[in-house]
Amino acid sequence: MPKGHSLRLTPAAAAELGRQAAVAGTPGMMHLNLVDGSCERWVIRIRPGHLAGVAVARADGITLFAPGDQCERLGSLELDYRGDLSGGGFLVRAGRELRICACGAAFSPADEPAGVGVQATK
Incomplete structure (x- = not known):
């Protein structure tokens, strides 16, 4: 992992990622990618396996x-998972330098105006 650029996982997120990886047949490996969001600049997409990049x-x-080119954007984030009887999902948490959407899955730099449709790296 790049030093100082580590995304933090809560125990609940790690457990759900482990469950999803096992179900998908890629035990211990999941892939995260930032894609364009509608409510904020980036949305996190999570898929099974090691598709590319770095840990x-x-x-x-x-x-x-x-x-690798998305690591710097992920450094100040924490990934959590919340589930209940009606379902569950991954939530993003961050420090003051990022703005998190009410949906909990999208974020933008805090100094960027809301609604700016800048392309994320794919």
Whole structure:
């Protein structure tokens, strides 16, 4: 993992990532990618396997990979998972330098005006 650019995983997120990786047949490996968002600049997309890139987080037997050019954007984030009887989903948490959408899955730099449709790296 690049030093100082690690995404943090909560125990709940690590457990759900591990469960999804096992179900998909890629135990211990998941891939995260930033894609264009509608409510904020970037949305996190998570898929099974090591599709490309570098390790950005490791916890409880799971390694999360992401494209190398997106690592810097992920450094101040924490990925959490919340589930209940009606479903569940991954939530993004960050420090003051980022703005998180009410949906919990999208974020933008805090100094960027809301609604700016800048392309994310794909």
